[in-house]
Amino acid sequence: MYAAAQPKEQSFQPAEDVARTQISAPHLVATYKAGREIYAEGDLIEKCYQVSTGAVRVYRLLSDGRRQVVSFHLPGEMFGFEAGSNHSFFAEAVTETTLAVFGRRHMQERSRELLALALTGMARAQQHLLVIGRQCAEERIAAFMVDLCERQGGGRQVRLPMLRQDIADYLGLTIETVSRVMTKLKERSVIALRDAKTIDIMKPDALRSLCN
Amino acid sequence: MYAAAQPKEQSFQPAEDVARTQISAPHLVATYKAGREIYAEGDLIEKCYQVSTGAVRVYRLLSDGRRQVVSFHLPGEMFGFEAGSNHSFFAEAVTETTLAVFGRRHMQERSRELLALALTGMARAQQHLLVIGRQCAEERIAAFMVDLCERQGGGRQVRLPMLRQDIADYLGLTIETVSRVMTKLKERSVIALRDAKTIDIMKPDALRSLCN
DNA sequence: CGAGGAATTGATAATCCTCAATAGCCGTGG
DNA sequence: CCACGGCTATTGAGGATTATCAATTCCTCG
Secondary structure, eight states: OOSSBOOOOOOOOOOOSGGGOOOSOOSEEEEEOTTOEEEOTTOBOOEEEEEEESOEEEEEEOTTSOEEEEEEEOTTOEEOOOSSSBOSSEEEESSSEEEEEEEHHHHHHTHHHHHHHHHHHHHHHHHHHHHHHHOOHHHHHHHHHHHHHHHTTSOSEEEOOSOHHHHHHHHTSOHHHHHHHHHHHHHTTSEEEEETTEEEESOHHHHHHHHO | OOSSBOOOOOOOOOOOSGGGOOOSOOSEEEEEOTTOEEEOTTOBOOEEEEEEESOEEEEEEOTTSOEEEEEEEOTTOEEOOOSSSBOSSEEEESSSEEEEEEEHHHHHHTHHHHHHHHHHHHHHHHHHHHHHHHOOHHHHHHHHHHHHHHHTTSOSEEEOOSOHHHHHHHHTOOHHHHHHHHHHHHHTTSEEEEETTEEEESOHHHHHHHHO
16 A cells, blocks of 8 residues: 555654644654645545655545645645545645654554644645635635645745645645746745745735735 | 524434434524524534534635525434534524524543544545535526435435535525526526525436536 | 756646626515 | 616626746656
8 A cells, every 4th residue: 555664763743733633653653755646536544644754635536637735735635535435535745745644543543643643734724725716826826835834834935835836836826936926926925936836925925925 | 602592392304324313412592583593613612513404504704705505404304413512603593493402411432423424524524525516507406406306305305405605605606597497407407496495306317417 | 968857937828716797595574 | 557777797908827838948767
């Protein structure tokens, strides 16, 4: 079900909120190269995961290839639990990624903690619905950057581990629109691009006010 | 917190899936007139609810008044549980609605069942993300009708208890677009409108294939 | 240094929104 | 019972945002 599993030492991020809480000892730690599948739509749900290093995208496909990225998961965050017995989504490593893997039994024993995680996941998805359903391209991208910034500790510098196509598929846009909006934000000096995957937030208040 | 609460007899729909499971004896039954608030953003989370008759919309607002309806709840379905201690959403009765109300203590005692409900809620929200993020107006409305149809038992006739504005805010569209798409589906005889709130699905397969 | 993928930029097109007017429905009250 | 008022829904015209297609440019990595 996963490639290159290598039991080894792990180090978790400090717990900051419920979504980052370690729920029980992991069975093992697995490493995935960029782009590798962690699970696929239809796979039996047997495990849940906590990102140790790297980043993960969870997404769904339409028959004609259109893709909706439902969530990204950064170090310390958990994913992999879903309703039913089979996955409805795909999960892939965005970059080289290390995961702590928890077995199904642990999940059943910890339904209480999982409830909080599931509720947090629902809240995230619903917040995301508002962004995609009712905000324009600029607002979506501002919201995305603010969200990533907060999940990375709130500093000025934000790392975008994912490709533009991932961002576009997460926000319901095209890569061209993502690129154009970022250029406009750069021209207004709201942000600066150190390189394509590293942005500096020059005007945090301006960025936040763009989110509405 | 709610208006016009009147303890009285209740009758639940037959349980069809986990989202329709009765989780414990209700504390009371409350009735709301169309448009009445059930809870507001910021309210303490103290209860959860099961629709007995009528329909409920759960939504969120942007500061400028834009609204995203996150979910509708039909008879038999539960809602009201969220992450954290305060509501992030508003809930209102769409039409005259009767609810079974469960107290916080029941929820804590039944975290197992609530986990399933939370996971189902997350799955619904994520499916909804795909619809809004990556499907065109016609696909969104087809998906909406198919979803409603299935939740109403799968017959040919579908009841739309909500206003066009509710549908638009649920699908990330405007009322005009909703109206135009429905007219087009009517012209193609995929559906027929008995009246504005009652549709007959004339070509179920065609409708389903429009969802992709 | 070269090759290939990723990102940006440009020109044009399509979808959906906005604004505006008309039509339909429902309940109230004469 | 019918007429009126108000809200809801539909339809139309024009415009804006975002998508599509195409061409560079930039980066990364071998």
